[in-house]
Amino acid sequence: MRTIAFFNQKGGTAKTTSTLNVAAALVERGARVLIIDMDPQASLSMAVGVDIPSLEQSIYDVLVDDDVRLRDVLQPSSIADIWIAPSHPDLAAAELELLNVLERERRFAYSLSGLVGDAFDYVLVDSPPTLNILSINILVAVDELVVPIEPHPLSIMVLRRLFETISRVRRLNPRLRVVGFLPTKVHHSSRLAADMIETLRVQFPDVPLLTSVPLSVKGAESIIEQTSILEYMPNSPLSAAYRDVAASLAELEVERRERV
Numbered sequence: 001m002r003t004i005a006f007f008n009q010k011g012g013t014a015k016t017t018s019t020l021n022v023a024a025a026l027v028e029r030g031a032r033v034l035i036i037d038m039d040p041q042a043s044l045s046m047a048v049g050v051d052i053p054s055l056e057q058s059i060y061d062v063l064v065d066d067d068v069r070l071r072d073v074l075q076p077s078s079i080a081d082i083w084i085a086p087s088h089p090d091l092a093a094a095e096l097e098l099l100n101v102l103e104r105e106r107r108f109a110y111s112l113s114g115l116v117g118d119a120f121d122y123v124l125v126d127s128p129p130t131l132n133i134l135s136i137n138i139l140v141a142v143d144e145l146v147v148p149i150e151p152h153p154l155s156i157m158v159l160r161r162l163f164e165t166i167s168r169v170r171r172l173n174p175r176l177r178v179v180g181f182l183p184t185k186v187h188h189s190s191r192l193a194a195d196m197i198e199t200l201r202v203q204f205p206d207v208p209l210l211t212s213v214p215l216s217v218k219g220a221e222s223i224i225e226q227t228s229i230l231e232y233m234p235n236s237p238l239s240a241a242y243r244d245v246a247a248s249l250a251e252l253e254v255e256r257r258e259r260v
């Protein structure tokens, strides 16, 4: 079971959009995929048809209540073969509630380890745009990070802080590695995007660059239909990009197996 978080403390970098569409692309390749919404905004949950007000339990309960296990909150999503562990706005309170809990950085890791190993091939985690106890829980729990990043002058600046945090968290989670930057909302002729990609290459030579996701309003349109871009517009450049990203992630697994 691979555990991959889409992580960037900067808002609006297409973490949620990418979690959903990479999940759909992995399913297309025959994988069994669980997506976990760790953002109190619950955008991912809503995008795949979860009715938040009627939820009895969510990832919030899993994190704060020892008696609720991750498998208790899983439900089928509106996209075939993708399961979701939904979020809830209450999750915003988890930070305070976990304040006095023993090993509060490891709550999510503990929940994830309770999933039976062969139920899912991939667990994809959508992260909130913050660096708080919730985000730390994600960094402690997963093995791999994809960092969606949009062409914006501030994008590179926030990366320093992200990598500092990652190296501090490595003491708690030595397996954590950044499997790639995922440039999103990339306009093919934009100077900003080309500059950003070049800066990433120079400043982070060890971090692979995944296929750039083109700027397109089609992703948002597919959300209205409660589906993925792959289902909504299978032949669009956006779908092709997300298929490429999924293929790269799958390939990493093969490489890893071959090394063992």
Ligand SMILES: Nc1ncnc2c1ncn2[C@@H]1O[C@H](COP(=O)(O)OP(=O)(O)OP(=O)(O)O)[C@@H](O)[C@H]1O
Residues within 6 Å of the ligand: 010, 011, 012, 013, 014, 015, 016, 017, 018, 039, 041, 043, 127, 128, 129, 184, 185, 186, 213, 214, 215, 216, 217, 219, 220
């Ligand atoms: N390739 C794209 N082209 C154009 N717009 C996009 C693209 N991908 C995502 N968007 C739009 O950008 C906005 C932010 O995307 P998304 O919600 O996925 O980002 P996020 O990183 O999850 O945001 P947050 O930090 O608030 O959780 C949304 O309106 C989304 O529809």
Ligand SMILES: [Mg+2]
Residues within 6 Å of the ligand: 015, 016, 017, 039, 043, 126, 127
């Ligand atoms: Mg989001």
